[in-house]
Amino acid sequence: MANDDKPHDPGAEGESEARGARARRAAEAREAQRKARAAAKLRENLMRRKTQARARRAGEADATEGLPAAKTDESS
Numbered sequence: 001m002a003n004d005d006k007p008h009d010p011g012a013e014g015e016s017e018a019r020g021a022r023a024r025r026a027a028e029a030r031e032a033q034r035k036a037r038a039a040a041k042l043r044e045n046l047m048r049r050k051t052q053a054r055a056r057r058a059g060e061a062d063a064t065e066g067l068p069a070a071k072t073d074e075s076s
Helices: 012-058
Strands: none
């Protein structure tokens, strides 16, 4: 061991690669979660729209949530 200028750290090079791999896996996991949430939101929206369409065909009133889209004749 004549060349002991620097202490030997066997994991130094592999450690930065491991950190990069962990960061990539974390980013991929976040992306997968985001896509899953978006897909769930789309399914929910589609089901709500289908329910509204069925209600219109059956002649029933839409069950709305939140503020109505247009005012009734209250402004006059």
